[in-house]
Amino acid sequence: MDPLWLLVIVPPLLLFLFVPRWFGTVASFAGRGIVKVMIGALFLFFLNTFFGHLGVHVPINLATAALSGFLGVPGVMSLAAISLFIM
Numbered sequence: 001m002d003p004l005w006l007l008v009i010v011p012p013l014l015l016f017l018f019v020p021r022w023f024g025t026v027a028s029f030a031g032r033g034i035v036k037v038m039i040g041a042l043f044l045f046f047l048n049t050f051f052g053h054l055g056v057h058v059p060i061n062l063a064t065a066a067l068s069g070f071l072g073v074p075g076v077m078s079l080a081a082i083s084l085f086i087m
Contacts, residue, residue, distance in 0.1 A: 056084060
């Protein structure tokens, strides 16, 4: 068998075997991250809605949504404390 055929056949087979697992892992990780950021933005929306009259206003941007999404309720409380005491 000619070595050129091995160079033509083997790389697509390796890609076929390994890429779906890798792509599925990356897509799952990215999907979880996106969902957490969206939940964090929702937390911040509720914080601004219910505690806005007390002077708590945390801007909703990617950084604050990611922090509150990945840290959860303690992250939202820390952002509110920073908003009250520093800003």
